[in-house]
Amino acid sequence: MSCSEEYTPQLRARGYRMTPQRHAILHVLCHSGIHLSPTQVYQQAVKELPDITETTVYRTLEFLAENGLAYPAHMGSGHLGYQIARNDHHHLVCRNCGKEMEVDHALVKSMYQKLESASGYKLTDSHVTFFGLCSNCK
Amino acid sequence: MSCSEEYTPQLRARGYRMTPQRHAILHVLCHSGIHLSPTQVYQQAVKELPDITETTVYRTLEFLAENGLAYPAHMGSGHLGYQIARNDHHHLVCRNCGKEMEVDHALVKSMYQKLESASGYKLTDSHVTFFGLCSNCK
DNA sequence: TTCCTTATTGCAACTTTTTGCAATAGTATG
DNA sequence: CATACTATTGCAAAAAGTTGCAATAAGGAA
Ligand SMILES: [Mn+2]
Ligand SMILES: [Mn+2]
Ligand SMILES: [Zn+2]
Ligand SMILES: [Zn+2]
Numbered sequence: 001m002s003c004s005e006e007y008t009p010q011l012r013a014r015g016y017r018m019t020p021q022r023h024a025i026l027h028v029l030c031h032s033g034i035h036l037s038p039t040q041v042y043q044q045a046v047k048e049l050p051d052i053t054e055t056t057v058y059r060t061l062e063f064l065a066e067n068g069l070a071y072p073a074h075m076g077s078g079h080l081g082y083q084i085a086r087n088d089h090h091h092l093v094c095r096n097c098g099k100e101m102e103v104d105h106a107l108v109k110s111m112y113q114k115l116e117s118a119s120g121y122k123l124t125d126s127h128v129t130f131f132g133l134c135s136n137c138k
Numbered sequence: 139m140s141c142s143e144e145y146t147p148q149l150r151a152r153g154y155r156m157t158p159q160r161h162a163i164l165h166v167l168c169h170s171g172i173h174l175s176p177t178q179v180y181q182q183a184v185k186e187l188p189d190i191t192e193t194t195v196y197r198t199l200e201f202l203a204e205n206g207l208a209y210p211a212h213m214g215s216g217h218l219g220y221q222i223a224r225n226d227h228h229h230l231v232c233r234n235c236g237k238e239m240e241v242d243h244a245l246v247k248s249m250y251q252k253l254e255s256a257s258g259y260k261l262t263d264s265h266v267t268f269f270g271l272c273s274n275c276k
Numbered sequence: 277t278t279c280c281t282t283a284t285t286g287c288a289a290c291t292t293t294t295t296g297c298a299a300t301a302g303t304a305t306g
Numbered sequence: 307c308a309t310a311c312t313a314t315t316g317c318a319a320a321a322a323g324t325t326g327c328a329a330t331a332a333g334g335a336a
Binding site: 072074078080092094095101103107108110111114115116118119120121122123124125128130131132133134135138 | 210212216218230232233239241245246248249252253254256257258259260261262263266268269270271272273276
């Protein structure tokens with residue numbers, strides 16, 4: 001019944017394994033929904049799995065991002081946060097007050113296509129953070 | 139004659155000071171042109187200014203970015219690099235081979251405007267890293 | 277030039293993140 | 307169920323990045 005169950009076959013199919021640590025971390029990400037720092041993930045996960053280590057959290061978050069199960073996000077601090085992968089979206093962050101807002105990928109899809117045809121690249125990541133000033137701060 | 143001279147009046151005008159450390163760091167950034175990690179900047183700067191410390195390099199790079207003299211860049215690793223601020227541009231990075239390419243801001247300007255009118259934000263940072271697969275790897 | 281204000285630096289302690297390697301434990305197979 | 311293979315983990319040490327605070331020095335004013 002844990003939301004992390006659904007990921008087991010995805011991992012197996014690629015030759016990876018489902019472990020209690022990955023369960024715990026996926027569980028944390030699923031039930032939060034928002035971006036969490038590795039430390040925040042660790043603090044939540046260790047409640048469920050007292051033996052989990054920070055090292056494993058860092059490695060697992062990177063692993064999940066590489067395999068498309070989590071989105072890495074550049075937070076205001078310049079550090080990475082992570083979020084369970086669901087709908088394609090991007091973020092706007094206010095440089096002044098930190099206020100954050102999600103925008104659907106559809107809004108920038110045509111720009112992605114323009115970039116692709118101009119560069120020859122195929123853009124894979126649909127989770128970008130744009131910085132600016134929010135309506136209050138500008 | 140050092141490229142860093144031109145920044146002195148900009149700093150003074152805002153109540154900041156030009157120091158040998160800032161000279162050295164701006165010099166490194168100017169003559170590199172490309173994105174450098176804080177460690178790389180330190181290793182170059184310490185050759186010119188043996189007493190400079192890593193702490194100062196971290197603080198100075200953040201300071202220069204906040205004041206628009208340097209662009210912070212999210213490198214493939216997820217860590218921050220820095221580059222002297224010149225022409226507005228963005229980056230495409232290949233997730234597979236790491237190949238990097240610059241694209242002019244003009245190419246995404248209309249999308250920035252679309253995002254601004256849809257969100258109410260004023261987008262200030264014109265130095266974004268997009269990830270994908272290059273023409274060879276896709 | 278000298279004095280004064282305070283922005284900036286260096287140091288030391290601390291936190292966060294990364295890495296190598298040996299021990300552990302998923303899971304496929306018989 | 308037992309065995310083998312190797313992906314994954316934990317540990318310890320190292321590297322990278324941050325923070326508080328006292329000492330230093332840039333640069334405006336006299
Ligand atoms: Mn997100
Ligand atoms: Mn750049
Ligand atoms: Zn704001
Ligand atoms: Zn490539």
